[in-house]
Amino acid sequence: MALFEPPPGRKVFTGEFTPVASDIDDNGHVNNVVYLDWAQRLAIAHWRSVAPADAQATWAWIALRHEVDYRRALLPGETAHGRTWVSDIAEGPRFDRFVRIDAEDGAMCAQVRTTWVLIEQATGRPRRVPPWMTALFA
Numbered sequence: 001m002a003l004f005e006p007p008p009g010r011k012v013f014t015g016e017f018t019p020v021a022s023d024i025d026d027n028g029h030v031n032n033v034v035y036l037d038w039a040q041r042l043a044i045a046h047w048r049s050v051a052p053a054d055a056q057a058t059w060a061w062i063a064l065r066h067e068v069d070y071r072r073a074l075l076p077g078e079t080a081h082g083r084t085w086v087s088d089i090a091e092g093p094r095f096d097r098f099v100r101i102d103a104e105d106g107a108m109c110a111q112v113r114t115t116w117v118l119i120e121q122a123t124g125r126p127r128r129v130p131p132w133m134t135a136l137f138a
Contacts, residue, residue, distance in 0.1 A: 004098045004111045006085040011137060013046035017080040017101075029073035030080075035110040036066060039099040042084045043114065046097075050136040058121060059133075064094065065115040071108045079104050086137045090129035093118045 006012050017038050025031035040063065047061060074080055080101050087096040099112040120127045 003108065004100050004113070006083070006098070007088070010085045010088075012083050012085050013042065013049060014084075015042050015045060015082045017041075017082060019074065019076060019078070019080070021076075024076050027073075029075050030109070032068070032070055032110075035070070035101055036068060036112065038080065038082055038101060039066075039068075039084070039110075039112040039114065042082045042099055043097050043116070046084055046086075046137075051133075055133070059127075060119050060121050061095075061116040062119055063114055064117045067113045069111050071110060072103060074101075074103055074109045080109060086134075088134075088138065090118075090134055092128050093126035095129050095134075 019030050019034065023030050023034045043061070048056065051059075080103065082099060082101045084097060084099045086098070095116050095118065097114045097116055099114070100108060101110045101112075102108050117126050118129050118133070119125060
């Protein structure tokens with residue numbers, strides 16, 4: 001997978017994560033599953049930061065697929081800096097999200113490409129991503 005960088009002019013949502021003792025595996029670094037958890041937390045926080053309350057009450061996102069590349073171990077005491085942005089187009093109910101998690105020194109620890117599916121909460125059924133929703137992230 002090529003290295004992820006947001007396209008010029010793309011809105012990027014950021015967050016920081018400091019590993020706790022339970023995040024550290026037997027190899028002495030942040031466990032790979034933790035990066036995926038952080039990516040999901042970033043995605044949810046991003047949605048909540050841009051979507052009005054009525055949209056959040058009506059719509060939800062379900063992860064369909066995760067693709068993760070691990071590049072550098074994050075060690076205890078290091079702070080991770082996460083960045084996320086979304087694709088500029090949706091494909092029906094599917095919307096790709098990109099996440100980069102870097103160490104304090106700027107080295108990439110992990111990158112994640114996730115396909116999310118929009119569902120209508122009342123029915124639990126997938127729905128086409130409307131243009132106004134795509135515009136929230138642009």
